[in-house]
Amino acid sequence: MRQNALLRSETGSSSTARRKVAVVPTEARDDHFALRNGVRCAGVHLIVDLHGAKGLDDIDLIEATLRRCVDAAQATLLHIHVHHFQPNGVSGVAVLAESHISIHTWPDAGYAALDVFMCGKASPDACIPVLREAFKARRVEVNEILRGRET
Numbered sequence: 001m002r003q004n005a006l007l008r009s010e011t012g013s014s015s016t017a018r019r020k021v022a023v024v025p026t027e028a029r030d031d032h033f034a035l036r037n038g039v040r041c042a043g044v045h046l047i048v049d050l051h052g053a054k055g056l057d058d059i060d061l062i063e064a065t066l067r068r069c070v071d072a073a074q075a076t077l078l079h080i081h082v083h084h085f086q087p088n089g090v091s092g093v094a095v096l097a098e099s100h101i102s103i104h105t106w107p108d109a110g111y112a113a114l115d116v117f118m119c120g121k122a123s124p125d126a127c128i129p130v131l132r133e134a135f136k137a138r139r140v141e142v143n144e145i146l147r148g149r150e151t
Contacts, residue, residue: 032098032120033148042148043099043119050112050131052138056105057088065134066094069101072126075118098122110138117147 034043055061063082070077075096082092093102099117106112112135118124132140 033150034119034121034146036146039146040150041146043117043146044124045145045147046114046116046124046127047143047145048114048116048128048131049141050114050135050137050139051141052110053105053112053135054110055135056110056112057084057090057107059084059090059092061134062090062092062103062105065130066092066101066103068130068134069116069127070094070096072130073098073116073118073123074126075122096122101127112137 075098079095088107090105098120102115104113116124116127
């Protein structure tokens with residue numbers, strides 16, 4: 001039986017004593033940070049809006065597209081879950097070693113909202129043409145956030 005993550009935390013127990021952590025120089029870390037246009041960051045987070053899209057109620061298409069995105073980005077799939085809502089709409093997430101790709105659809109409006117967040121050497125931008133083609137989107141908006149930027 002799975003436990004709620006909050007219940008598994010050891011808050012209040014003696015094992016939560018503060019420990020000193022040694023700071024490792026940036027060049028010596030194997031932290032899987034990403035490098036984007038010369039900026040070192042924890043990961044590249046693309047916020048993607050698909051407008052005038054088709055197939056947004058097709059759970060098989062959505063799962064297959066998430067898998068194609070993972071392959072295109074050269075990421076590592078750990079788990080995928082998609083859920084079909086009634087009367088329509090799908091939410092799904094591909095959990096990656098490099099982070100995640102999530103999708104939420106509103107078929108009646110022809111709209112889908114996606115998060116593509118990846119760290120390390122994965123290529124989140126490679127997902128955009130896959131999404132555009134799979135859902136025949138009339139318009140694709142992409143906003144980028146560099147998470148955990150080192151300035």
